[in-house]
Amino acid sequence: MDTKPGVVMIGLGYIGLPTAALIAQNKTYVHGVDINPKVVETVNNGKIHIIEPELDQAVENAVKGGYLKASVTPVEADTYLIVVPTPFKGKNEPDISFVESATKGIIPLLKEGDLYIIESTSPIGTTEKMLNLIYGERPELKDKLYVAYCPERVLPGNVMYELVHNDRVIGGVDQKSTDKAADFYRQFIKGDLHKTNARTAEMCKLVENSSRDVQIAFANELSLICDKADINVWELIQLANKHPRVNILQPGCGVGGHCIAVDPYFIVADYPMESQIIGKAREINNYKSFWCAEKVKNAKLEFELKNGKKPRIALMGLAFKPNIDDLRESPAKYIAQKVLQNANNEEYYIVEPNIESHNIFKLTDYAEAAEKADIVVFLVAHDEFKGLNIPENKVVLDFCGVLN
Numbered sequence: 277m278d279t280k281p282g283v284v285m286i287g288l289g290y291i292g293l294p295t296a297a298l299i300a301q302n303k304t305y306v307h308g309v310d311i312n313p314k315v316v317e318t319v320n321n322g323k324i325h326i327i328e329p330e331l332d333q334a335v336e337n338a339v340k341g342g343y344l345k346a347s348v349t350p351v352e353a354d355t356y357l358i359v360v361p362t363p364f365k366g367k368n369e370p371d372i373s374f375v376e377s378a379t380k381g382i383i384p385l386l387k388e389g390d391l392y393i394i395e396s397t398s399p400i401g402t403t404e405k406m407l408n409l410i411y412g413e414r415p416e417l418k419d420k421l422y423v424a425y426c427p428e429r430v431l432p433g434n435v436m437y438e439l440v441h442n443d444r445v446i447g448g449v450d451q452k453s454t455d456k457a458a459d460f461y462r463q464f465i466k467g468d469l470h471k472t473n474a475r476t477a478e479m480c481k482l483v484e485n486s487s488r489d490v491q492i493a494f495a496n497e498l499s500l501i502c503d504k505a506d507i508n509v510w511e512l513i514q515l516a517n518k519h520p521r522v523n524i525l526q527p528g529c530g531v532g533g534h535c536i537a538v539d540p541y542f543i544v545a546d547y548p549m550e551s552q553i554i555g556k557a558r559e560i561n562n563y564k565s566f567w568c569a570e571k572v573k574n575a576k577l578e579f580e581l582k583n584g585k586k587p588r589i590a591l592m593g594l595a596f597k598p599n600i601d602d603l604r605e606s607p608a609k610y611i612a613q614k615v616l617q618n619a620n621n622e623e624y625y626i627v628e629p630n631i632e633s634h635n636i637f638k639l640t641d642y643a644e645a646a647e648k649a650d651i652v653v654f655l656v657a658h659d660e661f662k663g664l665n666i667p668e669n670k671v672v673l674d675f676c677g678v679l680n
């Protein structure tokens with residue numbers, strides 16, 4: 277690329293790469309940076325390293341058109357976007373070291389008037405911390421940069437559409453930063469842009485996912501109560517939701533994925549005394565997975581006592597939610613692991629129709645597993661499972677309501 281890039285995108289993963297491709301589609305030169313040389317090589321070949329509909333074409337066009345180039349090192353630009361991971365360290369403590377190191381990498385390149393935006397899901401105060409880090413090393417730039425936070429809220433599988441059409445919350449460290457960041461996003465986003473400050477924008481992302489987590493925890497708690505009270509929780513929720521102002525979510529075998537099961541801890545870690553419900557919801561949703569694994573164990577023992585032989589057990593689904601191939605933080609995977617840890621010569625069929633193979637689990641076709649098993653455990657409500665006709669002589673544990 278001979279032309280000077282307008283944007284440096286740091287982190288070319290599930291969020292950074294689609295965003296880079298979108299900006300490039302808009303005929304802005306993007307210099308993508310990733311510490312993983314394989315990612316850089318793949319992108320420079322016009323290919324993608326993640327599964328996301330329509331992304332392959334967008335990246336191919338952007339690279340062919342000369343609007344997107346990847347490298348392991350950043351270059352000078354006018355706008356810098358930080359879209360690197362923010363995982364845990366220790367016991368559910370957010371780890372912002374990736375954001376820090378990405379920021380340190382561009383500090384020498386910054387100049388007056390540049391725009392610096394963090395999109396990574398971050399604990400409250402991260403943007404201010406990075407601001408202090410930058411001004412600590414480059415005091416001459418104080419008040420001469422635009423610094424903002426803008427969280428991402430796309431749904432994997434529909435990223436290319438949602439990137440453009442979702443509303444965005446944009447919070448600068450001051451009003452001029454907020455305005456500048458909003459002007460930047462307005463070039464390629466059709467959704468509404470909601471202006472606020474950096475701390476509120478950071479909290480907003482965490483609250484969106486915590487809200488889902490708390491509501492799912494309520495449904496999961498109901499499922500535990502109903503199991504003891506001999507009430508069908510699916511019917512109960514359907515009936516309760518007939519109330520015009522009640523909308524209870526569906527229970528499941530826990531909560532997974534890299535957002536809802538993770539982000540609430542970013543609040544709890546910093547505000548443990550104040551975040552009682554948020555913390556408890558995490559506990560309930562984690563407990564639900566443990567409870568499901570115990571239920572399988574008990575069903576196994578009961579079968580053996582009753583039939584005098586070891587059961588064949590089908591574990592249906594490993595993904596963290598229906599109809600996807602993503603196993604990150606998946607409660608179904610956790611349950612399968614826990615059940616297999618307690619295996620005692622039973623035969624197991626592990627099923628995940630959305631992936632071809634797994635490095636730990638030997639996978640079985642879903643129809644074959646359901647047919648051969650004595651105990652069929654539904655962990656994820658994949659569409660494939662909905663049409664299954666399970667004979668009455670089999671033990672069925674439906675933790676996700678796929679048969680309801």
Ligand SMILES: NC(=O)c1ccc[n+]([C@@H]2O[C@H](COP(=O)([O-])OP(=O)(O)OC[C@H]3O[C@@H](n4cnc5c(N)ncnc54)[C@H](O)[C@@H]3O)[C@@H](O)[C@H]2O)c1
Nearest residue numbers: 287288289290291310311312359360361362378396397428
């Ligand atoms: N994936 C989602 O659906 C989603 C949705 C909303 C928010 N987020 C948030 O967005 C952020 C990024 O998530 P993701 O799913 O894109 O992560 P990802 O793991 O898919 O990609 C991150 C990329 O950053 C690279 N990287 C790490 N440190 C780097 C550094 N110092 N310099 C350059 N590259 C570096 C990694 O090699 C990786 O390719 C996270 O904070 C996540 O919580 C993700």
